[in-house]
Amino acid sequence: MFESRSEKIFVSGITIVLILLSVIALIPLLSVISTSLSSKNAVDMNLVTLWPKQFTFDSWSYIIDRPDLWKSFFLTLVTTVIGTVLALLMTALLAYPLSKSEFRWGSVIMISVVIAMIFKAPIVPYFLTIRGIGLYDNPLVLIIPHILNPFNLIIMRTFFKQFSKELEEAALLEGCGYFRMLFQLVLPLSKAVLATLALFYGVVLWNQFQHPLLFLQNTDWFPLQIKIRQFITDDNVIMAGAASTVDLNYNERTLRAATVIFAILPIIMVYPFLQKYFVKGAMIGSVKG
Amino acid sequence: MKEVAFYRMKVYWPLYVMAIPGIVFLIIFKYIPLAGAVIAFKDYSVFKGLIDSPWVGFKHFETLLEHPDFARVFGNTLILGFLKLALVFPVPVLLALMINEIRKSALKKGIQTALYIPHFLSWVIVAGIVFDFFSLSGLFNIVIGWFGFEPLLAMQESEYFRPIYVLSSIWRDAGWGTVVYIAAISAIDPQLYESAMMDGASKFRQIRHITFPLLLPTVLVLFLLEIGNFLDLGFDQVYNLITPMTYNVGDILDTYVFRTGIQQAQYSFATAVGLFQSIIGLILVYIFNRMSKKVSDGGLW
Numbered sequence: 001m002f003e004s005r006s007e008k009i010f011v012s013g014i015t016i017v018l019i020l021l022s023v024i025a026l027i028p029l030l031s032v033i034s035t036s037l038s039s040k041n042a043v044d045m046n047l048v049t050l051w052p053k054q055f056t057f058d059s060w061s062y063i064i065d066r067p068d069l070w071k072s073f074f075l076t077l078v079t080t081v082i083g084t085v086l087a088l089l090m091t092a093l094l095a096y097p098l099s100k101s102e103f104r105w106g107s108v109i110m111i112s113v114v115i116a117m118i119f120k121a122p123i124v125p126y127f128l129t130i131r132g133i134g135l136y137d138n139p140l141v142l143i144i145p146h147i148l149n150p151f152n153l154i155i156m157r158t159f160f161k162q163f164s165k166e167l168e169e170a171a172l173l174e175g176c177g178y179f180r181m182l183f184q185l186v187l188p189l190s191k192a193v194l195a196t197l198a199l200f201y202g203v204v205l206w207n208q209f210q211h212p213l214l215f216l217q218n219t220d221w222f223p224l225q226i227k228i229r230q231f232i233t234d235d236n237v238i239m240a241g242a243a244s245t246v247d248l249n250y251n252e253r254t255l256r257a258a259t260v261i262f263a264i265l266p267i268i269m270v271y272p273f274l275q276k277y278f279v280k281g282a283m284i285g286s287v288k289g
Numbered sequence: 290m291k292e293v294a295f296y297r298m299k300v301y302w303p304l305y306v307m308a309i310p311g312i313v314f315l316i317i318f319k320y321i322p323l324a325g326a327v328i329a330f331k332d333y334s335v336f337k338g339l340i341d342s343p344w345v346g347f348k349h350f351e352t353l354l355e356h357p358d359f360a361r362v363f364g365n366t367l368i369l370g371f372l373k374l375a376l377v378f379p380v381p382v383l384l385a386l387m388i389n390e391i392r393k394s395a396l397k398k399g400i401q402t403a404l405y406i407p408h409f410l411s412w413v414i415v416a417g418i419v420f421d422f423f424s425l426s427g428l429f430n431i432v433i434g435w436f437g438f439e440p441l442l443a444m445q446e447s448e449y450f451r452p453i454y455v456l457s458s459i460w461r462d463a464g465w466g467t468v469v470y471i472a473a474i475s476a477i478d479p480q481l482y483e484s485a486m487m488d489g490a491s492k493f494r495q496i497r498h499i500t501f502p503l504l505l506p507t508v509l510v511l512f513l514l515e516i517g518n519f520l521d522l523g524f525d526q527v528y529n530l531i532t533p534m535t536y537n538v539g540d541i542l543d544t545y546v547f548r549t550g551i552q553q554a555q556y557s558f559a560t561a562v563g564l565f566q567s568i569i570g571l572i573l574v575y576i577f578n579r580m581s582k583k584v585s586d587g588g589l590w
Contacts, residue, residue: 122563
């Protein structure tokens with residue numbers, strides 16, 4: 001392809017700007033990582049910018065020794081895993097009939113799904129409903145309200161619609177019922193959309209803050225984000241495990257930094273495995289709706 | 290006819306069974322709360338219940354319009370909503386146009402990854418990062434210190450709340466926002482570019498006269514959806530970024546509803562505020578949809 005000189009400059013200019021923007025996007029993260037790995041003195045003397053100074057794992061070993069943090073961590077891990085599996089199941093069970101023209105209720109349900117997506121109920125009646133069905137101060141509130149999302153439902157339905165009709169009709173004639181067809185034929189061939197939606201649901205479940213804030217009183221059930229917020233905003237909570245105030249190699253700030261990175265790590269670890277799927281999956285949904 | 294109906298039931302019943310859990314979910318978690326919004330027109334009391342609480346018409350709406358707190362909170366919400374629309378919304382469009390020009394796929398992927406990652410962090414975490422960044426010994430103060438400026442605790446000063454709100458929105462979500470636009474750009478017919486190149490159109494002119502106009506319908510749809518959420522600024526974001534010193538500018542409808550409705554249990558009043566918020570959103574979508582239909586013939590419906 002012929003490219004003139006000015007065009008090459010244009011493209012390399014854009015490339016440089018984008019690389020700079022990417023670096024800028026990562027700088028705040030890098031700075032927090034460095035803080036978490038630096039000593040108290042280095043931080044107090046304003047020495048830490050993008051690389052750790054007076055490198056130490058002391059903040060990390062303190063954070064990792066906090067049983068209350070691990071408790072919230074495992075609670076959130078369990079609710080996220082169970083919630084994601086349930087959500088994929090719920091979404092597939094409704095998306096599959098909705099993708100079939102022989103399903104008579106389809107158009108009515110689709111309209112009500114779209115209405116549910118556009119009209120968000122005010123928070124107070126939502127709160128009263130959740131309380132009315134017994135989910136107040138109940139750890140299940142960390143899972144159940146999240147297991148069906150209208151937007152994700154539409155993405156999955158769109159994906160199922162593109163499915164080859166012949167294959168399914170042949171299976172139907174063979175006497176294969178819709179349940180077997182969904183679980184043995186359709187879902188095994190839908191890994192891309194399942195991975196995408198697993199990421200979407202998983203991130204919502206892992207990151208949820210408003211639901212536990214509204215509905216949980218019992219500190220035993222506090223999920224990770226609420227715990228992290230206590231660590232970040234309350235110096236008494238974060239320093240609760242510090243032995244004596246003299247000779248510490250960490251302070252509130254390095255500990256907060258370590259806490260923040262602690263909560264990000266699982267997402268960073270899962271991300272590369274799902275990345276190749278989710279862009280494609282997000283596109284399926286967006287092009288359509 | 291009966292036999293046909295019988296056959297239909299015999300083969301198709303599983304589809305109906307499958308749909309039941311989802312339908313029940315939508316009724317309980319979406320439609321009952323939506324119907325419950327009628328308490329905005331009642332004096333809801335937990336003891337009397339929904340049915341027996343007395344109707345009071347527009348009493349709560351009148352109260353909120355006269356309430357000085359409401360005017361302040363509504364003003365804050367309008368300003369932040371406007372800033373978000375004007376400064377945050379265009380960023381993904383520009384980014385997507387730029388990312389699209391990069392041909393080296395490894396580099397493109399790296400850039401996209403770096404720009405997507407912040408979207409997957411919760412607002413608790415993002416706020417943690419922002420507070421760290423602007424803390425006394427944080428990166429921001431170190432850097433302005435190099436240029437001889439006095440340390441500035443930006444999180445505690447109300448004049449910096451709005452810029453921080455805008456910048457944190459861009460940082461977290463602008464990268465992810467490009468996904469839709471990149472998908473829309475990749476759907477453009479490559480022949481258009483080929484014939485433009487034959488005519489000697491430069492890259493810049495191709496963007497201006499092909500990519501951008503063909504991207505515009507997508508931009509318009511997303512703009513209308515954004516208008517519908519004009520007053521919906523994200524509870525998590527504001528709740529986590531606000532400090533007692535920035536309350537005067539950072540208190541918005543979402544935090545106000547949380548405080549009056551959940552913490553002070555003024556259920557009917559807070560529902561009226563929430564309903565007011567949704568209705569304004571609907572009116573705005575309706576107006577802008579009509580305008581966009583007049584200008585170009587795109588629109589939501």
